[in-house]
Amino acid sequence: MAMTGVLRPGHAQIRVLDLEEALHFYRNVLGLVETGKDATGRHYFKGWDERDHHSVIIRQADRAGIDFFGFRVLDVATLNQLEKDLNAYGVKTERIPAGELLETGERVRFQAPTGHFFELYAEKTHVGNGSGLVNPAPWNPKTAEHGIAPIRMDHCLLYGPNIQANKDLFTKVLGFRVVEYVMAPDGEHTAAFFMSCSHKAHDIAFVEHPEPGKLHHISYRLESWERVLRAADIIGMNKVPVDISPTRHGVTRGTTIYAWDPSGNRFETFCGSYEPYPDWEPIKWTFDEFGYGLDHTTGKLHESFLTIVS
Template sequence: MRGGEPVRDVAHLGHVELLTPAFEESLWFFTEVLGMEEVGRRGESAYLRAFGDYELSTLKLTAADRAGPGHIAWRATSRAALERRVAALEESGLGEGWVEGDLGHGPAYRFADPDGHVMELYFETEKYRPPEGLRPALKNQPQKFTARGVGVRRIDHVNLRALDIDANSAFMRERLGFRLTEEVRLDDGRQGAAWMNVTQKSYDIAYGGIDAAGMGGRLHHVAYALDSREYVLRAADIFAEEGVFIEAGPAKHAVQQTFFLYVYEPGGNRVEMISDIKLLLDPDPETVTWSQAEREKGQAWRTIMPESFFTYATPLPEEAGRRG
């Protein structure tokens, strides 16, 4: 904040690039199992969208020799907002400079958070115009609902592992204007997890835990939104039928109260299906702080997550040195 006023320069999560060592299998998962549409190819990457995304794509799937995040991109609210945030990022010392636009968006400013997660900020974007076969009956919907597979509606959030969550959440708040909505404070006073928003959804990014492997720049999961709990339950049946590994859920989170289901896509990246997304209309909300003891009780219905939920992230330790 400057002068006590909130910064509203970042509009929302634009897209996530996922690296996969099993490109064709991952592509099958996102298109046939999740029901996303492929809208283009460039080099070793496929560009995908959910039926409710207004931009051309929200997922860039790139063939690599390891799983993990390529980059995470945020859309600014205007060209002037982009310039203001670039100035703030350059002052931080973590800016990397401008890169050419990718399929569907214009020039982007690349930077990293303190943990090394590569991010981009852009404004110019291509809004999706469906071909004849995907035109919706209702003109206020970006694309026809194809009812293929799970039928994810839109990208929702990204969750990252970090070595120092205090430093990373402070960076996102101070340099990009994110607001801290919920957090976990460990017994030693450190921030054990942080959920932050720029939209009226209660979170758009989370640093979901301290990296148990002592690494940096790893992905916990990317999440896609579904319309209701019934769609999440149906997704569980679809995953079981298709042989997709279900790690946890369906169940309800205590933090943020979302209804969740976690799976691993064939390349190894964790993907979450969620519903019951909470809106935060209060313009100056107090941060909800959970103690370590409170979080150890489990999820909202006392669901205890598997050990892998706290230890597994991509890239895997043995793959971390690879840069596919």
């Protein structure tokens, strides 16, 4: 399938309460690769198999949560066109100059109806995964074995009001499609949308929630279920607070763990899922079976998962 327009999740800027504690966690427990620090004190990270300069930025602040989530688009012409399309749809945009984030080109920022800030950008320095582009080794023990060591930042799940309007914006203007959705208990409204701009089961998901702009989780992809269980060992060895221990989701069929960084930002380590084609019909979950959508082993509607956000 051709991939044009919005290509993929590119970066998330996360607020942390104690920078030193967060640095230890992101470097050594989650095991991201640190790629830079800027003049404002922000630290930059990537998963070991990512090729762009960074995908996770952390910033010290007095409350946890997410500042913005960025998507890489095909090229500068696409960026300019998508900005025009957003404006024509009635969404105001702001240009953030190139270099404001290290090694990143100009960004187009907008606020979605759920209150979250999103950015589109076309350029970020390609730093590679350390194995080069000629006869590469499959993995590098320095980066792929240190901590949980996800291959990439994969997607996020965000909580806020008006998810139907977000779904319209992302599908009508940004080229996303709904892959799965969850009905509310009333059987009429939608409680969650899982949407893709690619071959993945989801690149972003939204859950209806009264407070705007909230982060439910940033998800990191691992290569296998064994790696998810290895992540569980590392989580236990470091006494990381856990929300849901290893299980499978019914929704999108990933195998997963949910836990919290030291500031209370939930993260997910997952693998699996499936690769939907663009012509596939979306999958619907009714609320009475949603426990199995969330945790397919127990069918349990984990209260903490449904209510705790940062």
